[in-house]
Amino acid sequence: MPELPEVQTxxxxxxxxxKGLTFDQVETTAVVYASVAKCxxxxxxxxxxxxxxxxxxxxxxxxxxxxxxxxGQLLVSDPxxxxxxxxxxxxxxxxxxxxxxxxxxxxxxxxxxxxxxxxLVENLLQKYGPEPLDQSFTPQQFLTRLKSKKTTVKxxxxxxxxxxxxxxxxxxxxxFMAKIHPLTLTTNLxxxxxxxxxxxxxxxxxxxxxxxxxxxEDKMYIDAYGKQGSHQNFFRIYGxxxxxxxxxxxxxxxxxxxxxxxxxxCQHEHKxxxxx
DNA sequence: ATGTTTGTTCCGAT
DNA sequence: CATCGGAACAAACA
Numbered sequence: 001m002p003e004l005p006e007v008q009t010x011x012x013x014x015x016x017x018x019k020g021l022t023f024d025q026v027e028t029t030a031v032v033y034a035s036v037a038k039c040x041x042x043x044x045x046x047x048x049x050x051x052x053x054x055x056x057x058x059x060x061x062x063x064x065x066x067x068x069x070x071x072g073q074l075l076v077s078d079p080x081x082x083x084x085x086x087x088x089x090x091x092x093x094x095x096x097x098x099x100x101x102x103x104x105x106x107x108x109x110x111x112x113x114x115x116x117x118x119x120l121v122e123n124l125l126q127k128y129g130p131e132p133l134d135q136s137f138t139p140q141q142f143l144t145r146l147k148s149k150k151t152t153v154k155x156x157x158x159x160x161x162x163x164x165x166x167x168x169x170x171x172x173x174x175x176f177m178a179k180i181h182p183l184t185l186t187t188n189l190x191x192x193x194x195x196x197x198x199x200x201x202x203x204x205x206x207x208x209x210x211x212x213x214x215x216x217e218d219k220m221y222i223d224a225y226g227k228q229g230s231h232q233n234f235f236r237i238y239g240x241x242x243x244x245x246x247x248x249x250x251x252x253x254x255x256x257x258x259x260x261x262x263x264x265x266c267q268h269e270h271k272x273x274x275x276x
Numbered sequence: 277a278t279g280t281t282t283g284t285t286c287c288g289a290t
Numbered sequence: 291c292a293t294c295g296g297a298a299c300a301a302a303c304a
Contacts, residue, residue, distance in 0.1 A: 003282065069283045108300045110283060151294070167282055216282070256295060
């Protein structure tokens with residue numbers, strides 16, 4: 001589930017509590033995680049977020065990168081606790097006498113965990129577009145990047161190469177808040193719309209970080225201590241039956257396979273795709 | 277049984 | 291050759 005706010009919540013908690021600890025033991029359960037076993041003996045210098053990735057920067061200069069995808073979780077635990085269902089990697093960290101467990105769970109196994117040298121970070125930074133909350137990212141740059149992809153604005157927002165960190169839920173809500181129809185073609189976006197969209201996306205992302213992320217019915221997102229977020233109580237249009245502003249029935253479109261909620265009254269900027 | 281689901285990547289079509 | 295979109299990845303739930 002995690003989008004930028006959820007990954008940010010986990011990352012900042014982990015950075016606060018695991019900085020300076022050393023990986024004592026690592027147990028992996030599948031070949032796709034094999035490289036992670038090599039982080040034994042590595043000391044954590046810093047933990048930061050790049051797009052939806054959690055990057056453990058180690059004193060040696062090497063890195064451990066975790067992507068939670070749809071159902072991944074990183075959970076701080078007592079090192080003696082039993083294995084949880086779908087627990088894929090078990091870490092034990094220590095600092096002096098203190099020992100802390102860290103579990104990577106992932107029901108659907110779409111997530112990734114990889115250990116390697118600094119070049120992994122360079123590769124990451126290269127493959128992702130700008131962070132939407134970066135002060136230096138301007139609406140003009142946003143518009144140019146959106147227009148670089150000939151598709152609908154909803155689709156472009158989910159392209160991590162155009163702007164990183166937005167997922168289906170926050171993209172859907174940002175379009176509603178900016179009053180832009182999700183099927184609007186990027187080629188038809190105005191500078192004013194791009195500016196509104198960036199402002200709304202930032203507002204929503206910051207709110208959601210303040211609420212420690214969104215936990216849906218399936219409880220697949222929880223923070224590093226197992227706690228739910230509360231931003232699901234503040235969704236604007238995602239999952240709603242009626243528009244919170246005008247009470248019109250919310251419509252659901254399937255855009256590239258993703259459920260897209262929108263209000264046909266409030267989001268009226270859609271230019272017709274054809275003259276049929 | 278069928279259709280959903282927060283994300284990403286690969287491959288075929290254009 | 292570049293770009294776009296659908297399918298696939300795996301598992302649970304309604």
